Amino acid sequence: MNVRGNALKFCKVAGLPVLEPFVRLLAGEDPKEQLAGITKFVVLPVFTVLIFLGLWSLAAKTIVTGSARLPGPKATWDAGVELFEMHRQQKAADSAMRQEKLTQAVQSMAKAKVLEQAAAEKTGSAKEEMLASALTYKQDAVRAANFVPSSAPTFVDQIITSLKTVFFGFAIATLIAVPLGVLCGMSPWFNAALTPFIQVFKPVSPLAWLPLAGLVIIWAYSGVNQEDTYFQKAFLISAVTVSLCSLWPTLVNTTLGVASVDKDYMNVAKVLKLSWPQQLFKIILPASLPLMFAGLRISLGVGWMVLIAADMLAQNPGLGKFVWDEFQNGSSQTYARIAFSVIVIGVIGLMLDRIMIFLRNLVSFGNPHAA
Amino acid sequence: MNAIASAEAAPSLIASEASQHAPARTSAPQPIITLRNVSKGYGSGVTRNEVLTGINLNLREGEFLAVVGFSGSGKTTLTQLLAGLIRPDEGEIMMDGKPITGPSPQRGLVFQNYSLLPWLTVRGNIALSVDRVFRSWSRAARREHVDKFVEMVGLSHAVHRRPHELSGGMRQRVSLARTLAMKPKVLLLDEPLSALDALTRSVMQDEILKIWEEERQTCLMITNDVDEAILVADRIAPLNPGPRASLGPAFTVGLDRPRDKTELNHNERFKQLRNAVTNYLVAVRQKSRRDQSGGQTASIKRPDIRPADLGGPRRAILNSPV
Numbered sequence: 161m162n163v164r165g166n167a168l169k170f171c172k173v174a175g176l177p178v179l180e181p182f183v184r185l186l187a188g189e190d191p192k193e194q195l196a197g198i199t200k201f202v203v204l205p206v207f208t209v210l211i212f213l214g215l216w217s218l219a220a221k222t223i224v225t226g227s228a229r230l231p232g233p234k235a236t237w238d239a240g241v242e243l244f245e246m247h248r249q250q251k252a253a254d255s256a257m258r259q260e261k262l263t264q265a266v267q268s269m270a271k272a273k274v275l276e277q278a279a280a281e282k283t284g285s286a287k288e289e290m291l292a293s294a295l296t297y298k299q300d301a302v303r304a305a306n307f308v309p310s311s312a313p314t315f316v317d318q319i320i321t322s323l324k325t326v327f328f329g330f331a332i333a334t335l336i337a338v339p340l341g342v343l344c345g346m347s348p349w350f351n352a353a354l355t356p357f358i359q360v361f362k363p364v365s366p367l368a369w370l371p372l373a374g375l376v377i378i379w380a381y382s383g384v385n386q387e388d389t390y391f392q393k394a395f396l397i398s399a400v401t402v403s404l405c406s407l408w409p410t411l412v413n414t415t416l417g418v419a420s421v422d423k424d425y426m427n428v429a430k431v432l433k434l435s436w437p438q439q440l441f442k443i444i445l446p447a448s449l450p451l452m453f454a455g456l457r458i459s460l461g462v463g464w465m466v467l468i469a470a471d472m473l474a475q476n477p478g479l480g481k482f483v484w485d486e487f488q489n490g491s492s493q494t495y496a497r498i499a500f501s502v503i504v505i506g507v508i509g510l511m512l513d514r515i516m517i518f519l520r521n522l523v524s525f526g527n528p529h530a531a
Numbered sequence: 532m533n534a535i536a537s538a539e540a541a542p543s544l545i546a547s548e549a550s551q552h553a554p555a556r557t558s559a560p561q562p563i564i565t566l567r568n569v570s571k572g573y574g575s576g577v578t579r580n581e582v583l584t585g586i587n588l589n590l591r592e593g594e595f596l597a598v599v600g601f602s603g604s605g606k607t608t609l610t611q612l613l614a615g616l617i618r619p620d621e622g623e624i625m626m627d628g629k630p631i632t633g634p635s636p637q638r639g640l641v642f643q644n645y646s647l648l649p650w651l652t653v654r655g656n657i658a659l660s661v662d663r664v665f666r667s668w669s670r671a672a673r674r675e676h677v678d679k680f681v682e683m684v685g686l687s688h689a690v691h692r693r694p695h696e697l698s699g700g701m702r703q704r705v706s707l708a709r710t711l712a713m714k715p716k717v718l719l720l721d722e723p724l725s726a727l728d729a730l731t732r733s734v735m736q737d738e739i740l741k742i743w744e745e746e747r748q749t750c751l752m753i754t755n756d757v758d759e760a761i762l763v764a765d766r767i768a769p770l771n772p773g774p775r776a777s778l779g780p781a782f783t784v785g786l787d788r789p790r791d792k793t794e795l796n797h798n799e800r801f802k803q804l805r806n807a808v809t810n811y812l813v814a815v816r817q818k819s820r821r822d823q824s825g826g827q828t829a830s831i832k833r834p835d836i837r838p839a840d841l842g843g844p845r846r847a848i849l850n851s852p853v
Contacts, residue, residue: 424642433633
């Protein structure tokens, strides 16, 4: 019973009602009832996806221009398989290269060792000469050991960069929006002071922010050697643009969450004479977590959407740049690859959303919502 | 003896001002909380709404006082005043001779809607108050203290559950344990049972009575149930209906403890008392309604208008150039 209960609870908290009928079926509940659930969550979606694929194929046959044609599902799938195959080959080549360099490094090191030992027995200029060449061997060894293959980023690399960028931007946005939102929620005066900014900047598109963000980053990096910096300019421009756009949902929702903390909870805090930090951390923040996480979820969604556009414009390595580059290259595979990227972007967005739903449900004190 | 005397005297007191209420003080212990001429209202100017006026009350050490009133008569405002969550506009509230300036764990408040923190377990909710009030104790001592009170309200089996996994009665038990665990000097119960169904309510009444008889703590309970008040209280103070609510003369219950609900139903004194309190409350409400409606008819003068047929002229007016 408890395994079943926990599994059902997990389905609910994780926002995965798809699994619920299967869990119940495994637990030996009435199969007829569960069949309805399976039909609703599995058979029906599969059916609609099939219809979509059919319509897509039809469209692919119809939409043909002189130079290009809309890729069908099959072409898109093949392009995807090819992209991953390219990634695999590239990685295999890279690791072979690295292996080779590593052997080189070991050999150089061994030579350096031999030379040093020989040098220990000699004296005068001969010894110094030997030591100097041993040092060159050692340097060679270090360089070979630290070798990073300079191959172009593959599709999978682009995905990883995109995820890094979006999480970095999202983290900045969260660090700014949550404290500001808490202040706004606690003080109507503070809220009134910030409202004009929130209202005006909230609807601004990422494309408008990007040049300004770029300017600020370039200013901050002026006179700094690109080699010495931890982040690349394009990465920062993208990340800052993502932050500027994904800031607002979290800010607004945190404000709402903090402002609408149940008055009775505050009375409890007053009777207990909790200090201000205790009130904040024991009452206000936990009580506003569900709404805060609802805001974070929207923020991450917005951030992911914005990122693609920002990557395209800032030329930051990522999915957006991949799509743009493919479009510019104009090979026979171009549109199929773009179509595949679209699906990948969507699937990643879906997974990010599910993760946020899961986190939000974890802090919703037994009041989870599926969506 | 005293109880019957005051109960019988009650109807004649209806017309008299409530502020005249002066409980017999011959051998009464020292009051722990004193309210003197307390008034409280909300809003200002035209929208000013006086909720309580001229409240005088002595809560004596070790007694169980019940304040009975209809809904909307300012009962919750009264508990909030006593708890120190709001300040009176006029008059003063003293505890042990010192004016109350704000809320304090010395006056433990049990909320009508439990006010349990939903993200904390049963233990967490109780530990929140214990950790705060008994900061100087060792961790183990505080934990033991929490366990003691969880057991007192019979929730040892549910100590790891969160409020949403508890029934209404269980939640109110947790709320009660949370407040009792603070070891308050005075326990304030703000309609603690009014959100419960009748059966649970009856069980919880016995529970509260049992706990009170163990601890013999000074206790003030606000309720809208006369039977409940007689069952648990030493004295009953009726709250006259608002606006401008004030306390009526107190009834001394004087029934032997421990009290049993089923036995009480056949007790002559219980029946008498119930009738007296109920009759008093009903009479006061009727009087207040009469006063209100009487005032209205006197102040509004009926206009001297007669209906007229506007059919013909209206068309002419509409078509005429303006």
